[in-house]
Structure formats: C-alpha cells, structure tokens
Amino acid sequence: MSLFAGAWPMLRKEFVHLRRDPGTVIFALLIPVIQLIIFGFALNMNVRQIPTVVYDQAPSQRSRELIARFRSTDTFALVAQVTSDAELEHEIRRGRAQAALKIPFDYADRVLAGRGATVQLLVDGSDSTVSSAALNVFNALILLENQRLTRAGSPIVEARPAVLFNPATRSPNFFVPGLVAALVQIMVIILVALSVVRERERGTLEQLTVTPVQPLGVMLGKMIPYVTLGFVEICWVLLIMRVVFAVPIHGSLATLLLLAVPFLVASAGIGLLISTRAHSQAEAFQMAFGTMLPSIFLSGYIFPINNMPPQFQLVSNIIPTTYFIEVTRGVILRGAGLADLWTNGAVLTAMALAAVGLAARQFHRRLS
Amino acid sequence: MPPVIETREISVRFGAFTAVDRVNLTVDRGEVFGLLGPNGSGKTTLIKSLCGLVKISGGEGRLLGLDVHRESPAIRRRIGYMSQRFGLYEDLTARENLEFYSGVYGLTAERYARRLASVVELTAITPYLDRRASQLSGGWKQRLALGCAIVHEPEVVFLDEPTAGIDPVARRALWDLVFQLSGQGVTFLVTTHYMDEAERCGRVGYLYNSTMVAMGTVGELKRLPAANPPGTARYEITCPNITETLATVRALPFVREATIFGQSIHALVDAAAAPALATATRVDPRPIEPSLEDVFVTLTNRILADRSAL
Numbered sequence: 139m140s141l142f143a144g145a146w147p148m149l150r151k152e153f154v155h156l157r158r159d160p161g162t163v164i165f166a167l168l169i170p171v172i173q174l175i176i177f178g179f180a181l182n183m184n185v186r187q188i189p190t191v192v193y194d195q196a197p198s199q200r201s202r203e204l205i206a207r208f209r210s211t212d213t214f215a216l217v218a219q220v221t222s223d224a225e226l227e228h229e230i231r232r233g234r235a236q237a238a239l240k241i242p243f244d245y246a247d248r249v250l251a252g253r254g255a256t257v258q259l260l261v262d263g264s265d266s267t268v269s270s271a272a273l274n275v276f277n278a279l280i281l282l283e284n285q286r287l288t289r290a291g292s293p294i295v296e297a298r299p300a301v302l303f304n305p306a307t308r309s310p311n312f313f314v315p316g317l318v319a320a321l322v323q324i325m326v327i328i329l330v331a332l333s334v335v336r337e338r339e340r341g342t343l344e345q346l347t348v349t350p351v352q353p354l355g356v357m358l359g360k361m362i363p364y365v366t367l368g369f370v371e372i373c374w375v376l377l378i379m380r381v382v383f384a385v386p387i388h389g390s391l392a393t394l395l396l397l398a399v400p401f402l403v404a405s406a407g408i409g410l411l412i413s414t415r416a417h418s419q420a421e422a423f424q425m426a427f428g429t430m431l432p433s434i435f436l437s438g439y440i441f442p443i444n445n446m447p448p449q450f451q452l453v454s455n456i457i458p459t460t461y462f463i464e465v466t467r468g469v470i471l472r473g474a475g476l477a478d479l480w481t482n483g484a485v486l487t488a489m490a491l492a493a494v495g496l497a498a499r500q501f502h503r504r505l506s
Numbered sequence: 507m508p509p510v511i512e513t514r515e516i517s518v519r520f521g522a523f524t525a526v527d528r529v530n531l532t533v534d535r536g537e538v539f540g541l542l543g544p545n546g547s548g549k550t551t552l553i554k555s556l557c558g559l560v561k562i563s564g565g566e567g568r569l570l571g572l573d574v575h576r577e578s579p580a581i582r583r584r585i586g587y588m589s590q591r592f593g594l595y596e597d598l599t600a601r602e603n604l605e606f607y608s609g610v611y612g613l614t615a616e617r618y619a620r621r622l623a624s625v626v627e628l629t630a631i632t633p634y635l636d637r638r639a640s641q642l643s644g645g646w647k648q649r650l651a652l653g654c655a656i657v658h659e660p661e662v663v664f665l666d667e668p669t670a671g672i673d674p675v676a677r678r679a680l681w682d683l684v685f686q687l688s689g690q691g692v693t694f695l696v697t698t699h700y701m702d703e704a705e706r707c708g709r710v711g712y713l714y715n716s717t718m719v720a721m722g723t724v725g726e727l728k729r730l731p732a733a734n735p736p737g738t739a740r741y742e743i744t745c746p747n748i749t750e751t752l753a754t755v756r757a758l759p760f761v762r763e764a765t766i767f768g769q770s771i772h773a774l775v776d777a778a779a780a781p782a783l784a785t786a787t788r789v790d791p792r793p794i795e796p797s798l799e800d801v802f803v804t805l806t807n808r809i810l811a812d813r814s815a816l
Contacts, residue, residue, distance in 0.1 A: 345593025348557045349610045350582045 165424045169431070176435050180450040185271035188217040190237040191229045194219065198246035204257065204283060208239060213275040215444070226260065230302060235466050236262040242426040247425050248294070251289060255295045261299040263304030264471035266312045268442055273299045303388070303472045310383040313468040316439040317458045318375045322398075323405045323459045324430050326368040329421040330409025335359055339418060353501035357494070366498035368402040369395070379470075388473035392467065398477060400463040400486035406492025408458075414500035433459040508571040509578060510535050510662050510693040511556065515565035518555050519550075527716040533695060535661075538688050540707030541697040542802065549697040549714040550590070553664045556695070557587050569662060583611065590667045594641035600631055600650050605640055605732055608626075608664060611658035614730060618657075620761060625653045628683060645676025654693070663687070665696040669703065669806035681706055692733040701798045712802055719805055734806060735803040739777045740800065741791035744770040752785055758786055763803065772800060795798040 156163055190208070194201050208214050217235055220226045229235040240258040248255035259276040261269040278298040286299030287294050304311045325482065337343040372395070381384045388396075408429060433437035435441060436450055437459040443451055454460050462480040468482075476483070511533035518526040521531055526548045533539045541549050544615055553733065554560045558578040567574040569581050591607055595604050604625060608618040629649045634642055637649060646767055648668060655663060665684070669677040684694055696707065704710050704724070709720040720727055727733065734740075745751050755764045760779035771795065773784055783791050796804070 202644060340596070341589055341591030342590075342592075342593050344559065344589060346610065347559055348585065349607070350579065350581060351613065353612050353719040488642070 141303055145384070150303040159379055161316050161424060164278065165427075169428070172431060174429075176212045176431065176450070180436060180441070180446045181347050184192040185442060185445060186212050188213060188237050188241060188268055188272050188442075189217045189225060189444065190214040191218045191220045192216055192290050193221070193226050193238060195241060195243035196246065200246040200249045201374050202239045204237070204245075206364050207279055207283060211275060211279065213271065214239075217276075227302075228478070231467055231468070231472045231474050231475065233434065233472075236268050247426060250336075252288070252294055256298050257295055258298045258300060260300050260302055261352045262472065263301040264312060264315075264467045265306070265442060266309055267303055273289065274302075308385075311385050311471060312381075312467075314375075314379045314383050314385055314442075315470040316381055316437075316463045318372060318379070318466050319401070319459045319462040320439050321375065322368050322402070323433055323462070324426070325371060326364050326402055326405035327366070327412065328423065328426040329364045330360060330406045331412040331426050332417065333364070333421055334410065334421050335416050335422040336415030341350045351414075353498060357410055357498060357501060360410065361403065361494075363400075364409070365402040365406050368405065369398060372398050372402075375434070385470065387470050389469035389475060391469075392468040393474075393476050393479065396476070397462070397465045397486065400483060401458055401465075402492045403490035404458040404493050407490060407497050410497035411493060411500065415496060436460070438463055458486060458489050461489075507535070508535075508568070508806055509533060511539070512568045513565065513806070514567075514678050516552070516555065517564035518551050519563040520558055524716050525628050526555060526753070528585065529713070529718045531694055531711060531718065531721070534689035535693055536688050536691050537709065538684060538694045538810055540704045540710040541695060541699075541713060542699070542704050542710055544806075545642075545813050547713040549713055552668055552713065553666055553695065553697065554663045555570060555649075557585060557664055558582070583658065584661050586657045586658070586663040588651050588663070588665050589657045590670060592647055594639040594651055594654065597616075597638060598608035599636050599638050600642070600653075600776060601635045603650060607654040608657045613658060621659070622739060623655050625657055629653045630685065643676075644672040645679065647792060648672055648676065648680055649683065652680065656687065658690070662693045662695070667697050667699070669698065669700065677703070703800055712805060714806055714809060719809065720801070727798065727801050730801060730805075733796055735762075735774075735804075738774055738794055739780065740772050740781060740794050741766070741775060741790055742770050742794045743773060743782065743783070743787050743791050745789045747788060754786060755783075758783070763800075763807065765803070767797070773812055774800070774804065 178489050190397050192208075194205065194206055205216070209216055214237065218229065220229060220238070226238045226240065230238060238260040242256060242258070242259060245255050245257065257280060259272065261272045263269045276299055280295055284293040285296050331437055334343070337346070376387070376391075376394075381386065388415055409426070411430075412425045414424055433439075436443070436454040437457050438445065438454065439459065443460070446454065465479050465482050466481050511531060513529055513531045515528040515530060516526060517524060517528055529552060541550050543553065545654045551560060555562050556569060556574055556812075558574055558581065562575055568745065570584055572581050574581060578783065595606065598606065601622075604622055607609055607620070608621060613621060626635065628651065631646065631650060631653065634646055638712070639647060642650060652665070660747060669680055672680075677700075684696070688694055696703075698704060709721065709723050709725070710727065711718050713719070720730060721734070743751065748769065748771065752764060752766055754770060755773055758775075760776040760782060761773055762776070763774040773783070773791070779793060
C-alpha cells in the first residue's frame with residue numbers, strides 16, 4: 139500500500155468543502171488583499187502632517203518667513219496659533235498637537251543683529267516615530283534657514299529641540315500603552331461573539347427563545363462578564379507595564395479606568411453584532427479577525443494616523459481602539475486628565491450605545 | 507374550558523415553500539398527542555410555530571386559550587419545549603442546568619427548592635446531579651432536558667423527537683415519565699418516528715407533505731377506510747425463505763403492498779385473492795388488522811397515487 143493512500147479522495151473532498159463554504163475562501167482571499175491595501179497605501183513610516191501649534195511671541199517679517207518654511211514642508215501641519223506656554227502645553231497634552239514651534243520675542247532682533255537667535259521645537263515624545271521625525275526635519279529646516287540668512291560664517295539661528303513626556307523616547311513607553319487597548323478590544327470582541335454563537339450551535343439559544351428571557355436580558359448577561367474580564371485584563375496589563383517595562387503612569391489611573399468602561403462596552407457590543415451575523419464559531423472567529431486588522435493597523439497603535447490617506451483616516455475614526463489608544467497614551471505618558479480627554483470618552487460612549495443598540499435590534503429580530 | 511392546543515387552518519410559509527399547510531388540531535388537557543410523519547413533513551415547524559419560534563403565515567393557533575402570536579409572552583411561562591438538540595449546557599452540571607432554567611423562568615428560591623426536589627424525584631437523576639451534562643449518557647441527558655423543560659411546571663410540553671438515538675430502556679423510562687406527568691394534567695405534543703411510541707399516544711396525527719392527512723386514536727386510524735380500501739384485505743404470511751417470498755408476493759398482480767415484519771410478510775391484497783395468495787406462497791395467509799405503520803404507508807401511497815392520477 140502506498141504511503142500516500144487516500145490522498146486523492148481526501149484532496150477532492152477538501153475542495154468540495156471549500157466550494158460549500160464560501161466564507162472560508164473569501165476569508166483566505168480577502169484578508170490578504172485588505173492587509174496589502176492597508177500596508178501598501180495606508181501605512182507609511184514616513185511621518186507626514188504632524189499637527190503642530192505655533193507660539194510666535196512677537197510676530198515679525200522674520201518669524202513669518204520661518205513659519206512659512208515650516209508650512210511648506212509636508213512634515214508639519216500647522217493647526218493653530220497659541221499665545222502662551224500654558225496653552226501650548228495644553229494643546230499637546232490633550233493630543234491636539236504633537237509638536238509646537240516656539241519663536242521667542244527677540245527672534246527678529248537677533249537675526250538682524252546676525253547672532254544668537256534661537257527657535258524652540260517642543261515635541262510630544264509619546265510617539266517615538268513622530269518625535270524623531272519632527273526633530274530631524276526641524277534641525278534640517280533651521281539649517282536651511284541659516285543658509286538663507288548667511289551666505290557664510292557662523293550660523294545665526296540656533297535650533298533648540300525639546301522632547302516632552304517621554305524624554306528618553308523609549309519605545310516601550312510608546313507601544314505598551316497602545317497594546318493595552320488593541321489587545322483588550324480583540325479579546326472582548328472574540329469572547330462575546332463566541333459565547334453567543336456557541337449557544338446557537340448547541341441549540342440552547344433556541345431553547346432560551348421559548349422562555350420568558352428578553353433580548354436585553356440575554357445581551358446584558360453576555361456582556362457584563364466579558365466587560366468585567368476585559369477590565370481585569372486592563373488592570374493586569376497596566377500592572378505588567380508598570381512593573382516589567384517600568385513605564386510610569388503620569389496621569390490618573392481612575393480617569394483611565396473610567397474611560398475604559400465605554401470602550402469595553404463598545405467592544406462587547408461589536409462582539410454581539412458579530413454574533414448575530416455568524417452561524418458558526420469559525421465564522422464568528424473570522425469576522426472578529428476582520429475587525430482585528432484595522433484595530434491594530436489603522437488605530438494609530440503602530441502607524442501614525444496622520445500619515446494615512448483620508449479614506450483610511452475615516453476608517454480609523456470608527457474604531458473604538460483609536461480613541462482608547464489616545465486615552466491610554468494621554469493618561470500614561472502625558473498625564474492628561476478627564477478635561478483633556480472627555481471628547482474621547484464621549485465618542486466611546488456614543489460608540490458603545492450605537493453598537494449595543496444595533497445588536498439589540500438584531501437580537502430582537504432573532505429572538506422574537 | 508378551552509382545549510389546551512387549538513389550531514385553525516394554521517400555515518407556515520418560508521418564501522415559496524409551505525412547511526405547514528392549513529392544519530387543524532385540537533388537544534385537550536392531560537392528553538398525550540403523537541405527531542407522526544416523514545422527515546420534512548412539517549412536524550418540527552408546527553411545534554415551533556406553536557412555541558412562537560417561527561411566525562405563522564396564516565390561520566390561527568391558540569395555546570391555553572391564548573393567541574400564540576399576539577400573546578406569546580404570556581404563553582412562554584406556561585409551556586415547556588424540548589428540541590431535538592436538548593438545549594442543555596454541556597459544561598454545567600445537571601443541578602446547574604436545572605438551576606439556570608428555573609432562574610430564567612423567574613422561580614423564587616423557595617419554589618426552586620421545591621421544584622428541584624420534585625423534578626429530581628420524578629427523573630430519578632439524584633446520582634448524577636453533580637455530574638456535567640456532557641458526561642451523561644443519551645438517556646440521562648434526555649431526562650435532564652425534560653426536567654429542565656418542566657422545572658417551571660408548564661401546562662403544555664412540546665417534545666420534538668425526544669427519544670431519537672437513545673436505547674429502548676431509556677425510551678421506556680422517558681415515556682413512563684411523560685405519562686406520569688400527563689396523569690397530573692400536563693398536556694403533551696410529541697413527535698416521533700417510532701410506531702410503538704405512537705401506539706402509546708392517546709391520539710395521533712399523521713402529517714404528510716405539510717398537511718395533516720389523518721388524525722384520531724390508534725384504533726380509529728386502523729379502521730380508517732383510506733387505510734383499508736374497500737375490496738382489500740390484509741394478510742400475514744409466515745414462511746422460512748422470507749426475502750424470496752417477498753419478491754414473489756410483490757410480483758403478484760392482486761398484491762397492492764407487501765413488506766417484511768420480523769419473521770413474516772404483511773400484504774395488502776384484493777379481498778377475493780386470498781386463495782391465490784396461498785397457492786403462490788404455499789403457506790396459509792392469516793388475516794390481520796393493519797398496524798399503525800401499515801396505515802401510514804397505505805395513506806402515503808394513496809396520496810402519491812392520487813397525485814400522479816391528476
């Protein structure tokens with residue numbers, strides 16, 4: 139008997155399985171395409187359009203020329219003018235800007251005098267890719283400005299970069315807080331979706347349908363345990379981050395945990411939505427995997443959102459992880475408080491309500 | 507008092523397919539009604555439509571005097587349903603399953619304690635109470651599932667093929683349980699493929715191709731003119747070489763139906779042909795009344811013949 143006896147009928151049967159299960163084929167063929175598109179078009183390690191605020195202490199012809207030079211690059215996107223150091227720091231802390239160009243009041247005078255002018259660039263170090271790119275381009279721009287101002291001799295303008303919040307630009311400080319959000323979302327979505335679909339597969343969901351159980355009752359009973367588990371997981375990962383990776387938490391842990399609640403509920407709601415569409419656990423897992431790719435690649439976890447084409451930025455805007463990553467980085471690295479992050483909390487709450495509401499409608503249709 | 511189950515011209519359609527076609531059914535309190543029919547004849551759909559699991563497309567269904575569609579929430583507390591797939595949580599123990607379902611039906615702790623005691627006594631599941639459902643044999647699973655379906659003391663219980671795939675002893679135990687409950691006034695609607703089970707039921711209905719083609723007590727069905735066409739008679743032929751004889755019998759022009767029953771052949775023949783049958787088989791045929799299976803086979807053949815005649 140041949141070592142390969144049975145290979146041919148097995149192989150033929152397997153192709154029949156594939157033909158009968160279009161979901162798997164679509165999964166196999168579509169996921170790489172999505173990945174390719176995301177990697178090819180959306181993800182770019184070249185940093186572009188860093189949101190930047192300008193603090194020009196004494197607007198003049200000279201300072202306007204310098205600002206124009208910044209504006210003409212693709213690296214910086216000037217989003218606002220600020221009028222004080224406090225305002226400047228606030229804009230960065232709340233995540234609206236990742237860099238700030240500060241031109242001192244004596245800049246024009248010193249340029250005219252031909253010596254001793256300084257320009258400061260303050261960079262948010264919580265994203266190490268962005269901060270190092272910003273610093274490089276900043277140095278280059280000042281070099282160019284010096285060349286323009288003086289044909290020869292010693293440079294007039296001195297670049298003074300400063301990294302805020304993560305001065306050592308350690309990469310765990312950047313990656314671990316983002317990972318908390320990405321991991322927990324995937325886990326909660328998968329666990330909730332599977333727990334419902336498992337009941338459908340085993341017939342217990344149908345059994346429940348003839349009992350007085352209400353759709354919202356089923357949903358709450360399914361969500362609360364996994365939201366709790368997700369909450370414990372967040373605490374656990376934060377503890378590891380603090381102890382093993384020595385990433386300090388600058389802001390208030392209470393703020394972080396408070397904003398984790400709508401994030402977890404939104405994730406559980408997405409899990410429920412998947413469960414209303416999936417017929418088997420395998421299908422539910424595939425769908426959950428489908429949400430995993432964008433929440434890792436388009437949420438700003440690894441690749442800055444500002445670098446993505448607008449269509450992809452739209453996608454990243456509807457992923458809960460995007461908002462929760464801003465929260466974790468804001469609180470952990472920049473010490474942001476509820477006052478800085480309430481918009482993220484509001485968006486997450488809206489997402490939680492929308493996901494649970496949609497799931498409730500689907501459940502109602504299925505259960506009655 | 508209104509009948510416990512009452513349908514008038516009830517129909518269920520899925521797109522172009524009619525799964526239940528204008529079925530009329532009345533079941534009184536304490537009855538055990540058997541629903542028979544080939545696979546796909548609409549038995550499960552009929553049960554599901556009564557339990558509110560599928561929408562009724564036409565006609566009317568009433569349980570305990572309540573409309574199954576409009577008054578579904580009020581009905582749910584008063585009915586029990588056991589599907590072909592048990593509806594047990596395999597990783598929970600028997601006790602945890604009972605506890606869960608009693609919680610779902612909103613039983614108070616006190617009532618649960620009372621119900622647990624009585625369900626445990628009824629099903630004799632005490633030795634397995636703390637065993638996981640996945641570790642129970644098919645028969646015990648079935649009993650536990652029935653226990654879960656009656657933990658809230660329903661007045662009507664729907665059993666969809668409750669004994670499929672379990673051994674004869676467990677089957678008998680389950681039926682004993684059903685009759686014990688029906689003695690207490692619980693009404694049962696049970697689907698089955700087993701004729702011996704059907705014979706136990708007070709009344710049976712035969713669904714064929716989505717329509718109820720016959721309904722009544724087992725005795726009534728056996729005397730049904732459609733099952734005993736005028737001018738025919740049923741005989742039992744007992745002989746040693748049964749398979750060859752069957753072929754011979756089937757080839758005879760006056761034999762309408764013939765099938766093997768254990769060690770003998772049951773044949774439906776033209777009434778006048780008994781001597782010819784004896785000659786052909788060289789045995790004395792013994793006249794018999796039709797079994798329930800004979801009734802259903804004859805009914806089915808007649809419907810098929812009528813249809814092809816059209």
